Amino acid sequence: MKLEICKWPQPVLAEKAKAIEEITPELQELIENMIETMYEDEGVGLAAPQVGESIRLICVDQTGPKERGDLMVMINPEITSCEGQVDSEEGCLSCPEFTGKVKRSQKISVKALDREGKEICMEVEDYLAIILQHEIDHLDGVTIVDRSSNLKKAMYRKKAKKWA
Ligand code: NI
Numbered sequence: 001m002k003l004e005i006c007k008w009p010q011p012v013l014a015e016k017a018k019a020i021e022e023i024t025p026e027l028q029e030l031i032e033n034m035i036e037t038m039y040e041d042e043g044v045g046l047a048a049p050q051v052g053e054s055i056r057l058i059c060v061d062q063t064g065p066k067e068r069g070d071l072m073v074m075i076n077p078e079i080t081s082c083e084g085q086v087d088s089e090e091g092c093l094s095c096p097e098f099t100g101k102v103k104r105s106q107k108i109s110v111k112a113l114d115r116e117g118k119e120i121c122m123e124v125e126d127y128l129a130i131i132l133q134h135e136i137d138h139l140d141g142v143t144i145v146d147r148s149s150n151l152k153k154a155m156y157r158k159k160a161k162k163w164a
Pocket of ligand 1: 094
């Protein structure tokens with residue numbers, strides 16, 4: 001089932017999401033629905049707060065939106081180390097009509113659980129590293145709008161009245 005995307009400045013997008021303590025059938029259903037939503041809305045990543053669930057869960061597919069070749073689901077993802085810095089031009093399904101330049105690490109190590117609860121550790125760089133940082137930001141209540149200048153944020157606040 002495709003889910004509705006919460007749009008900035010809805011409060012759920014600004015909350016710090018809670019760690020997941022148990023992998024339940026309900027959680028698996030949410031994961032399925034998030035994957036469907038990410039693909040249908042042509043995103044390369046989606047975090048649970050974007051569908052109104054303030055829990056630490058993300059899905060990403062760096063081959064999207066044209067392909068569906070590298071799906072990853074991460075529960076309680078954590079960045080354990082980072083290096084380098086890149087400027088990244090980003091958009092977000094929760095921030096329609098907004099793009100912003102964001103500073104990201106070029107390379108990160110991530111620790112998480114997969115959807116079966118198995119621990120995964122990986123070192124990723126460039127595009128995938130950027131997507132993961134963007135999605136993990138969502139779990140900490142941070143969007144690309146929050147990472148932009150006060151002026152840009154104020155202008156976007158006016159625009160966002162259209163869907164508030
Ligand atoms: Ni986003």
